[in-house]
Amino acid sequence: MxxxxxxxxxxxxxxxxxxxxxxxxxxxxxxLIAPLVLFAALYLAALLGAGALARLGEGGYxxxxxxxxxxxxxxxxxxICEKGRWPLGxxxxxxxxxxxxxxxxx
Numbered sequence: 001m002x003x004x005x006x007x008x009x010x011x012x013x014x015x016x017x018x019x020x021x022x023x024x025x026x027x028x029x030x031x032l033i034a035p036l037v038l039f040a041a042l043y044l045a046a047l048l049g050a051g052a053l054a055r056l057g058e059g060g061y062x063x064x065x066x067x068x069x070x071x072x073x074x075x076x077x078x079x080i081c082e083k084g085r086w087p088l089g090x091x092x093x094x095x096x097x098x099x100x101x102x103x104x105x106x
Contacts, residue, residue, distance in 0.1 A: 034081070035077055035081045038076075038077050038080060038081060039073050039074070039076075039077040040073075042072065042073035042076040042077060043069050043070060043072075043073035046068070046069035046072040046073055047065065047066065047069040050065045050068055050069055050072075051065050
C-alpha cells in the first residue's frame with residue numbers, strides 16, 4: 001500500500017522549471033521530426049508501389065516514378081500534418097499590399 005501512495009505522490013507533484021523546459025524542447029523536436037518521418041514513409045511506399053507498376057510496363061520511367069512519389073508524399077504529408085492547409089503566405093490582405101511589394105521588387 002505504501003508503494004501505491006508513493007507512486008501517486010510522485011505523479012501528483014508539479015513539474016519544476018527544468019522538466020517543463022525539457023518537455024517543451026522534446027515537443028518542438030517532435031513537431032519537426034514527425035512530419036519528416038511521415039514524408040519519408042509515404043515517399044518509400046509510393047516509390048515502391050509506383051516502381052512495381054512501372055516494372056510491369058516497359059520500365060524506363062525511373063525519374064517519372066520518383067517525381068510522382070515525391071508529389072504523392074508531399075500531398076499526403078500536408079493532408080495529415082497540416083490538416084489539408086498549407087499556408088505559403090500567398091494570400092495577403094489587403095491585396096494592394098502584394099501589388100506594391102511586387103512593383104517594388106520585394
